[in-house]
Amino acid sequence: MIKKEDFRIVFMGTPEFAVSILDKLVQNNYSIVGVITAPDKPSGRGQQVNQSDVKKYAIDKQLNILQPTNLKDETFVQQLNDLRAHLFVVVAFRMLPEVVWAMPSKGTINLHASLLPNYRGAAPINWAVINGDKETGVTSFFIEKEIDTGKIIERSNIEIGENETVGELHDRLMHLGANIIESTVQKIINGEAIGIDQLKLAEGDLMTAPKIFKQDCKIDWKQDVKTIHNFVRGLSPYPAAWCSLKNNIKGDEKTFKLFISEKTESPSNNSFQLKEDKDGILFPCKDYYLKVTEIQMEGKRRMHFKEFIAGNNLSDWQITV
Numbered sequence: 001m002i003k004k005e006d007f008r009i010v011f012m013g014t015p016e017f018a019v020s021i022l023d024k025l026v027q028n029n030y031s032i033v034g035v036i037t038a039p040d041k042p043s044g045r046g047q048q049v050n051q052s053d054v055k056k057y058a059i060d061k062q063l064n065i066l067q068p069t070n071l072k073d074e075t076f077v078q079q080l081n082d083l084r085a086h087l088f089v090v091v092a093f094r095m096l097p098e099v100v101w102a103m104p105s106k107g108t109i110n111l112h113a114s115l116l117p118n119y120r121g122a123a124p125i126n127w128a129v130i131n132g133d134k135e136t137g138v139t140s141f142f143i144e145k146e147i148d149t150g151k152i153i154e155r156s157n158i159e160i161g162e163n164e165t166v167g168e169l170h171d172r173l174m175h176l177g178a179n180i181i182e183s184t185v186q187k188i189i190n191g192e193a194i195g196i197d198q199l200k201l202a203e204g205d206l207m208t209a210p211k212i213f214k215q216d217c218k219i220d221w222k223q224d225v226k227t228i229h230n231f232v233r234g235l236s237p238y239p240a241a242w243c244s245l246k247n248n249i250k251g252d253e254k255t256f257k258l259f260i261s262e263k264t265e266s267p268s269n270n271s272f273q274l275k276e277d278k279d280g281i282l283f284p285c286k287d288y289y290l291k292v293t294e295i296q297m298e299g300k301r302r303m304h305f306k307e308f309i310a311g312n313n314l315s316d317w318q319i320t321v
Helices: 016-027 053-060 074-082 124-130 166-190 225-233 305-311
Strands: 008-013 031-036 041-043 048-050 087-091 108-112 135-142 152-159 241-247 253-267 275-277 280-284 288-297 317-319
Touching (some): 008 016, 016 031, 016 053, 016 166, 031 053, 087 166, 124 166, 124 225, 135 166, 152 166, 253 280, 280 305
Parallel strands (some): 008 087, 087 108
Antiparallel strands (some): 108 135, 241 253, 241 317, 253 288, 275 280
């Protein structure tokens, strides 16, 4: 058995979600011989060069960083091979070519933010909330040719709160994922990692988690309040559920993003009109009103509903369907 300090790991990841997992490995004294992350890119109005969250962390910890634009590039593949890693750990990164994931002797593992084989795809946390699931979790597995289909090493579940947003759930899964990856890596070092075929763990119809685009985020007010509530919190804070509201006085329409909501048992009676409540703005759904407490009108910042009401007359606005 290889000693922990001699077990060479290359970590691959880009966003904040991956940082906590990398930090868990660093804090537990695993040997991180390389960090692979996305190239720097200009962003924002000033087009300032932006570094990935993983790169910022790796710089702070003085880790060896590689930022390939092409994962099949011969120079990059050779650099990766020269690191002589026993294991690659991949969290929220790009799809890897076989020449990369097949390189290390102990394989390449990935962390997925769902209980695989359920919610394979790019947005598993969002879809679990949108679909009103009561629980989700994280899964570590060996990467194979087909994305998110490799043999499972460990899974851990977590309950989803009735009003929990995808942002809140993301943060809890991030910490759960860090523990699972650390445990998985230790099992691999100890020779105790036994991969289980995903289909053996399949229960009922499997859900998918495709990437979400702006047009997918439009609210359909003809749906019931439960469905719309799950939709709003499943897209909050990003990319955010949105709708168009018509101003009856000016005759124009504005786009609004909704962030925090609650179901009510107040019948909407097929109304199109917004209503004011002491605890929020009431939006009419198919059956009941949806209470919204945080909102953003196009061209404005995100704000508490009281700030919006202070500068707007709710009777001027109605939903469009």
